[in-house]
Amino acid sequence: MKRRTVLIGLGSAAAGSALVFGSGAFTQVSADRSVTIGIDEDSDALLALVANDDLESVFQNDDGELEIDSEALSDGDEGFNVSADVEIGETDEGDVEEDGEAFKVVNNFDTDIDVTVDLEDLDGDGDLTFVMTDDDETTEVEDGDDATVELSDGEELLVAIEVETDPGQDPEDIEGDVTFSAEPADD
Numbered sequence: 001m002k003r004r005t006v007l008i009g010l011g012s013a014a015a016g017s018a019l020v021f022g023s024g025a026f027t028q029v030s031a032d033r034s035v036t037i038g039i040d041e042d043s044d045a046l047l048a049l050v051a052n053d054d055l056e057s058v059f060q061n062d063d064g065e066l067e068i069d070s071e072a073l074s075d076g077d078e079g080f081n082v083s084a085d086v087e088i089g090e091t092d093e094g095d096v097e098e099d100g101e102a103f104k105v106v107n108n109f110d111t112d113i114d115v116t117v118d119l120e121d122l123d124g125d126g127d128l129t130f131v132m133t134d135d136d137e138t139t140e141v142e143d144g145d146d147a148t149v150e151l152s153d154g155e156e157l158l159v160a161i162e163v164e165t166d167p168g169q170d171p172e173d174i175e176g177d178v179t180f181s182a183e184p185a186d187d
Helices: 002-021
Strands: 047-051 058-060 066-068 085-088 103-107 113-123 127-133 138-142 146-151 156-164 175-184
Touching (some): 047 058, 047 066, 103 113, 113 127, 138 146
Antiparallel strands (some): 113 146
């Protein structure tokens, strides 16, 4: 008997809602609009990634994307050995050298931004570290982590890359995605 009471109550609620929606009020509207989204090469984007032209291992590929080719660091185009410590770009006492960076991250927005560098999606034998120096300080982000740096309008973040390979019999390439993202800075 109690079950019938519940079913009757639910039926009443559904009937009441049908009356509300059937009252002549509309519930949805849509409008089509055209939109253009500009896409630039990495070096010209609002959050620009600009390769150091003095380094053969860092360049813009044919699609305009920043690419780092570790095989260009060796004479035989085969990368580097296990148990190696390699630096792409130059650091001095922990800071990235001006004109010695692997690449720059440039704020081309017209406002201050927080740039997050995410190295969380990397796998392989070894450690990868991005050393980033702006006008104020140096920040390091290691694989498995992320870090956020505030950049003023037009400010540059100099980036050098440190790679330390693990000793082992069967090395596995360090692979994955490095993500740069920007959002307005909290003032």
